[in-house]
Amino acid sequence: MHTSTASAIIIDDLHKKYRTNHALRGVELEVTAGEVMALLGPNGAGKTTLVKILTTLLEPDSGRAFVNGWNVSTEPEKVRSTIGMAGQYSTVDGLLTGFENLYLLAKLRGVGRRTARRVADDLLSRFRLTDVAGRPAGAYSGGMRRRLDLAAALVGSPPLVVLDEPTTGLDPESRLDTWEAVGELVADGTTILLTTQYLEEADRLADRITVIDRGRVVAEGTSDELKATAGNRLVVYVAGDHQLDAAARAAAQATGAIPTVDRRARRVEAAATDGRAALGRALAALEREDVEVLEIGLSRCTLDDVFLGLTSHARREAA
Structure with a gap:
């Protein structure tokens, strides 16, 4: 059965179990053709299992998955011919x-x-490798080798490219090289499914982000949408090291969140879901604690805050 290819990936109630470990628990996901979807999750969340199913390396226990309109279980050869x-x-x-x-x-x-x-x-020209085309790939730098990997994934012009943690182990310069190469793929209309441990990478490259934890999708949306759900962060700078513990207590009282303390910067931060109201409570709490405040304010939550909040919440629910 060949479905409409307006969606590059359609996943419907996908389950996979290894003995007693439920790797996937009813995953639902859709990736529109031409977009970059980042798949985030802690180790053991089910990302690798999902990628293996989508690339026909693993059979699901139940549910359905379609890639470029082809069923991964019944038409694996068709799927493989359309992916890199x-x-x-x-x-x-x-x-x-x-x-x-x-x-x-x-x-x-x-x-x-x-x-x-x-x-x-x-492809060598496209990925700026023409000058080293005649050199053994083993002699390439990390960034050059990663660009060659991406070029290899594009042989045959597949409409979908799966990038499974493509910058793991690369130095910052090589990572930037890889991001630039991915940007070129996007400009050409290639659909990309990206799994990554680097939240900055997802923030920079992805049109939409799906967070998966313990085999379930726990959130999905654009980076801005996900950040908006997390609210703001309360940030407090104090005059002396001896006041940090008191400032942390005040921040916890005001926000109901566990604060982080940077002793070198004399800074206390805590997630504040209700923003301005939390700021008012923090000022009152800091005054009660007799903390000398140098600076206090609200900052927008980062994708790191969103990720940690979502995955820790999912694990508390599971427990």
């Missing part, structure tokens, strides 16, 4: 040159020599 994948570990052959890696993949896709050569040359 770059995992967190490089899959290119370090003994082959950059050109040879891409040429070989194009040949495996069933194209002729001339076409395979053109595909390899075009």
Whole structure:
């Protein structure tokens, strides 16, 4: 059965269990063609299991999943012909040159020599690897090797590319290189499913974000929408180190949240879901605690705050 391809991915009540471990518990998800969807979750949340099912490496126990209109369980070959994948570990052959890696993949896709050569040359140019095309991939820097991985995932022009923690272990410069390459894919209209441990990466690259924890989707929306649900952060700077504990008590009273204390910066922060009202309560509590305040205010919650709040809440509910 081939469904409409207006949605690149459709997941309906997906379950997967390993003995006593429920990896997926009724996951529902839809990814529109041409968008970047970031899948976030702590270790063991079910992200890898979900990616393996979508790439036909694993069978679900129940539920349905469609990729580019094809059923992953009954039409796996169709699915594989329309996706590219770059995992967190490089899959290119370090003994082959950059050109040879891409040429070989194009040949495996069933194209002729001339076409395979053109595909390899075009991708090397697109990812700024032409100057090192004749060097063994094992001699590439981390960023260059990751760009070659992305180029390899695009052989055959798949409409969907799965990036499974693509910048894990990369230095900051190589990570920026990878982000730039992903941006080029997006500009060409490629649909991307991105799993990542770096929230800044999701914030920067994703059109929408899905947070998964303990095998369930716990939140979904744009980065701005998710941040809006988390409210603000109360931020207090105090005059002396000896006042930090009192300021933390005041912040906890005002917000009902567990504050974080940065002793070097003499700063106390706490999530404040009701913003201005919490600020008023904090001022009163700080006065009662006789804390000398240098600065106090509200800042917007970060994606880190959202992620920690959602996943810790889900785990408390499960407990």
